[in-house]
Amino acid sequence: MSLRVAVIGAAGRMGQQVCRAVGEADDLELVGRFDAGDELGDLAGAEVAVDFTVPDATLGNVLHCVAQGVHAVVGTTGWTDESLNQVRAALAVQPGVGVIIAPNFAIGAVLTMRFAAQAARFYESVEVIELHHPDKVDAPSGTAIRTAQLIAAARQEAGTPTAPDATKSGLDGARGARVDGVPVHAVRLRGLVAHEEVLLGAVGETLTIRHDSFDRSSFMSGVLTGIRGVAGHPGLSVGLEEYLDL
Numbered sequence: 001m002s003l004r005v006a007v008i009g010a011a012g013r014m015g016q017q018v019c020r021a022v023g024e025a026d027d028l029e030l031v032g033r034f035d036a037g038d039e040l041g042d043l044a045g046a047e048v049a050v051d052f053t054v055p056d057a058t059l060g061n062v063l064h065c066v067a068q069g070v071h072a073v074v075g076t077t078g079w080t081d082e083s084l085n086q087v088r089a090a091l092a093v094q095p096g097v098g099v100i101i102a103p104n105f106a107i108g109a110v111l112t113m114r115f116a117a118q119a120a121r122f123y124e125s126v127e128v129i130e131l132h133h134p135d136k137v138d139a140p141s142g143t144a145i146r147t148a149q150l151i152a153a154a155r156q157e158a159g160t161p162t163a164p165d166a167t168k169s170g171l172d173g174a175r176g177a178r179v180d181g182v183p184v185h186a187v188r189l190r191g192l193v194a195h196e197e198v199l200l201g202a203v204g205e206t207l208t209i210r211h212d213s214f215d216r217s218s219f220m221s222g223v224l225t226g227i228r229g230v231a232g233h234p235g236l237s238v239g240l241e242e243y244l245d246l
């Protein structure tokens, strides 16, 4: 018996790839494709819905899935503590339903976040640079925000002092955006897909952790892991790492 899957944002860059990957998987059946303006209804009878849409739409889509008793695998960015809590509240009255919201489904990006958090307490300085295609509508990337949050949490837990920075004057934006105190810089460049560098510095040495997605196929293995695993992970999971036994 195949697992019935619907894709929301099916006409988009990621949605098209997900439709193809689901269609090619022997154990999955693509039963619905939805995009802007479509009524989600019962999601064409899907057991799992995958959302790659836009930050403004994803919360409403996920709440709709949960209300329908449909598990959700979400790659769309733009999530906040408040919107995550809205999903948790919806799941509290649908206890069997699972939702995974992952800023990045590429294994290398998941590992980059983990390695960065492990390394963060050993270095005085840390900054994040994300580099993406220029059609991306949000900055900094969801992955960079999550990376910075994990770094900041690890440093706080270890009591690592604030990174040194003598800057007294400068142009707006020159030092990037601050995410939980960690500088995050965003580059938009034709030719790129999705890339991230974490730069760590201590006296006399630096460590650079870099991940490159050269093609959106890099996300598909993780998305399929999410689709196959979500029913076995009721409640809200943030990040693919919860499914990977990391």
Ligand SMILES: NC(=O)C1=CN([C@@H]2O[C@H](COP(=O)(O)OP(=O)(O)OC[C@H]3O[C@@H](n4cnc5c(N)ncnc54)[C@H](O)[C@@H]3O)[C@@H](O)[C@H]2O)C=CC1
Pocket (backbone or CB within 6 Å): 008, 009, 010, 011, 012, 013, 014, 015, 034, 035, 036, 037, 038, 052, 053, 054, 055, 057, 061, 074, 075, 076, 077, 078, 102, 103, 104, 105, 106, 142, 219
């Ligand atoms: N978690 C991950 O591994 C990855 C996450 N992303 C994120 O996924 C999202 C989508 O990225 P792309 O596919 O590159 O964008 P895109 O702009 O190519 O596709 C978005 C699609 O969503 C549709 N859409 C907009 N509003 C909608 C609504 N209310 N209901 C249904 N469909 C709607 C659009 O018409 C479009 O077809 C972004 O937030 C991006 O940051 C992208 C790549 C990997």
Ligand SMILES: O=C(O)C1=N[C@H](C(=O)O)C[C@H](O)C1
Pocket (backbone or CB within 6 Å): 077, 103, 104, 132, 136, 137, 140, 141, 142, 143, 144, 193, 194, 195
């Ligand atoms: O928009 C993209 O392309 C990507 N979005 C995600 C993000 O914002 O982190 C994941 C990946 O970086 C590609």
